[in-house]
Amino acid sequence: MEDFVPIWTLGLMSGTSMDGIDAALIKTDGVKIFDIGPATTIPYADSLKQLIRAALGSRSPSSILIQMITDAHFEAVKSLLSQNPGFEEKIKLIGMHGHTVVHAPNDKTTLQVGDGERLAKHIGINVVCDFRSTDVANGGQGAPLAPLYHSALAQDLEKPVLIVNIGGIANLTWIGRDENLTPIAFDTGPGNCILDDWVQANTMERFDKGGAISAAGAPNNELVEKMMEHPYFNSPPPKSLDRLDLNYKCIFGLEPADGAATLVMYTCKTIMAALQYVPEPPKRLFITGGGRLNPTIMHELSRLASVPVEPVEAIGWDGDMLEAQAFGFLAVRSIRGMHLSTPTTTGISAPASGGILHKAK
Numbered sequence: 001m002e003d004f005v006p007i008w009t010l011g012l013m014s015g016t017s018m019d020g021i022d023a024a025l026i027k028t029d030g031v032k033i034f035d036i037g038p039a040t041t042i043p044y045a046d047s048l049k050q051l052i053r054a055a056l057g058s059r060s061p062s063s064i065l066i067q068m069i070t071d072a073h074f075e076a077v078k079s080l081l082s083q084n085p086g087f088e089e090k091i092k093l094i095g096m097h098g099h100t101v102v103h104a105p106n107d108k109t110t111l112q113v114g115d116g117e118r119l120a121k122h123i124g125i126n127v128v129c130d131f132r133s134t135d136v137a138n139g140g141q142g143a144p145l146a147p148l149y150h151s152a153l154a155q156d157l158e159k160p161v162l163i164v165n166i167g168g169i170a171n172l173t174w175i176g177r178d179e180n181l182t183p184i185a186f187d188t189g190p191g192n193c194i195l196d197d198w199v200q201a202n203t204m205e206r207f208d209k210g211g212a213i214s215a216a217g218a219p220n221n222e223l224v225e226k227m228m229e230h231p232y233f234n235s236p237p238p239k240s241l242d243r244l245d246l247n248y249k250c251i252f253g254l255e256p257a258d259g260a261a262t263l264v265m266y267t268c269k270t271i272m273a274a275l276q277y278v279p280e281p282p283k284r285l286f287i288t289g290g291g292r293l294n295p296t297i298m299h300e301l302s303r304l305a306s307v308p309v310e311p312v313e314a315i316g317w318d319g320d321m322l323e324a325q326a327f328g329f330l331a332v333r334s335i336r337g338m339h340l341s342t343p344t345t346t347g348i349s350a351p352a353s354g355g356i357l358h359k360a361k
Contacts, residue, residue: 004029004336007092008037010080010125011328012073014099014114016168016193016243017290018052020044021076024324025087030332033152038084039321042076052113055101057244061113069099070115074122094119095331095355096129097323103132103142103242110142116358128331128355135341140348141240147173147185147345148333149326153317162275162282163312165323166291168193169241170271173345174278182342182351184278186237189270192290193243195263202256208264211296217257219265223250227266228273237277238347267291268300281307288312288319331355 006029013022021044025037044052048068055061073096081088098114116129132142150163150173159177164170170191174184195214196207208214227248232239248266251259275281285307291297292311302309312319330340334355342351 006032006034007332008087008090009093009095009328009332010077010091011095011324011326011331012076013097013324013327014069014073015323016100016191017196018044018049018099018168021073022321022324023076023080024318024321024328025080025084025091026325026328028329028332030329030336030338031152033329036318036325037087038080039318039324040076040080040083041320042072042079044072048072052099052101055113057102059102059109059111061101061111066113066115067118069113070118073114073119077119077123091125093328093331093335094123094125094127095131095327095329095334096127097131097327098129103240105136105141105143105240108136110136116356120358120360124360126360127358128334129358130356131327131330131334131340131354134352134354135346135348138348138350138352140341140346141186141238142346143187143240144171144173144185144345145330145340146323146326147183148340149322149329151175151183152329157315158283160278160280160282162278162285164188164271164285164287165289166191166267166287166297167289167323168243170267170289170291172271172274172278174282176279182344184237185345186239186274186277187241188274189233189241190246190263190267192294194246194248195260195267198248198251198259198263199256202259208260208294208296211264211294213257214260214264214294214296217255217259217261219261220251220254220258221265223262224265224269226250228269233270233273238343238345240346261296264294264296264300268297268304271301272304283307285309286312286315286317288317288322292319
């Protein structure tokens with residue numbers, strides 16, 4: 001493939017935790033990372049968050065929701081650029097993930113809400129969106145898509161290495177010693193989404209801030225094992241989850257702190273159980289996503305793991321922005337016609353590109 005001049009690209013990510021939109025700048029040619037720029041997070045308004053929650057599982061979300069989510073992304077881009085005016089003329093491309101309302105790859109269905117054409121016209125920059133559909137149409141799980149970015153960042157790390165993203169859903173990326181082998185990746189199970197839901201339903205808090213609620217409780221190991229009987233956890237990858245796949249009704253009735261502690265244990269044990277599907281134990285385990293900020297989760301992972309467990313900041317990465325950065329990276333790969341996923345990351349039949357380009361003019 002011909003040489004491609006690195007460009008500044010802006011990645012946008014709205015995760016399953018539904019807390020808001022991450023916007024991050026990187027300079028890349030789709031193979032290497034040349035520079036990391038500023039980033040920001042714009043929280044969703046409560047009214048929009050409620051509309052998103054109501055739309056989960058819908059295969060035909062309302063035009064009003066699509067417009068509102070798109071406009072929220074527009075505001076996130078404007079906010080980042082207003083804070084960093086020197087980048088306004090540098091950005092050549094936006095990668096917009098959108099917000100997932102349906103993810104059912106076994107039915108060849110995945111839907112991320114967000115209008116790339118509307119965003120491109122409003123912001124005056126080309127936009128790539130709809131990153132997952134091609135993968136799903138070709139037999140893939142459509143997730144996770146960040147592993148190729150993790151691999152690009154991890155070129156100088158001692159291998160094998162494991163990156164675990166604890167967002168709403170948790171997923172892992174295993175990167176081996178052989179540079180010719182693509183990463184292995186899959187969703188491990190719950191991340192923060194059901195813990196957040198539990199805390200919001202049973203306390204005055206929005207999430208388990210500082211791990212304080214879960215740290216005050218005692219996990220119910222019997223219920224953790226019951227939840228882990230779900231066939232997903234004993235199925236080999238490739239595999240991925242929708243947040244609606246996670247049923248935790250068996251903990252209803254527990255005290256708030258005990259329920260939170262039980263869900264933390266559930267998340268950590270499903271991550272550890274997933275290691276049976278990687279070819280070789282990692283040298284180190286690095287945690288990204290919101291889960292790394294929960295001391296109870298980090299303590300429990302460290303207790304269960306046989307290798308050091310550290311936040312990705314230990315290697316100079318930004319654990320709040322990796323996924324947003326990843327979609328900026330993937331947007332460049334998309335316009336170059338490069339593959340976004342492989343059989344070992346999503347189970348797609350053969351490496352394939354994806355995404356749809358919407359031009360500003």
